[in-house]
Amino acid sequence: MLSEKLSLPFFDADDFHPMENIEKMRQGQPLNDSDRISWLRAISTRIVDWDEKGGGVLACSALKEYYRQVLVPISSESVQWIVLHGTKEMIKKRISGRKDHFFGKDLIDSQFEIFQIPNYGWHFNIEDSSERIVTRILEKLDYK
Numbered sequence: 001m002l003s004e005k006l007s008l009p010f011f012d013a014d015d016f017h018p019m020e021n022i023e024k025m026r027q028g029q030p031l032n033d034s035d036r037i038s039w040l041r042a043i044s045t046r047i048v049d050w051d052e053k054g055g056g057v058l059a060c061s062a063l064k065e066y067y068r069q070v071l072v073p074i075s076s077e078s079v080q081w082i083v084l085h086g087t088k089e090m091i092k093k094r095i096s097g098r099k100d101h102f103f104g105k106d107l108i109d110s111q112f113e114i115f116q117i118p119n120y121g122w123h124f125n126i127e128d129s130s131e132r133i134v135t136r137i138l139e140k141l142d143y144k
Helices: 002-006 019-026 033-052 065-071 088-096 105-114 130-140
Strands: 010-012 057-059 082-085 122-125
16 A cells, blocks of 8 residues: 555565475474575665665565664665554454465464564554555655
């Protein structure tokens, strides 16, 4: 929805996982830091490309500060961090509603265990509607 409003392409970080990561998650095994590093570096390279082409909207579970630093290794004026948060129960419910996705709700606990909430960026509770969250983001971006 945000990418449509901004007329920017949307990218889902899950689409960039190597097959080994996908298979591991399909089997209900959480990824560790070494599983994620090549995935994060690949996305980081793409962020530079997207920026050069005018931008994009990326959905990514950059759970740790280290992951966010790998994604954007230098300070970038063009990257705006948007942090969506909610209860474990709500997120499990939403994950359960996805069809044919390799990430199951049983992996949510492991993500909550390692999540380091950044003290920067814009934070939104997913109990708000998607429309309300996007409207608030557009207001913060001063988008007309």
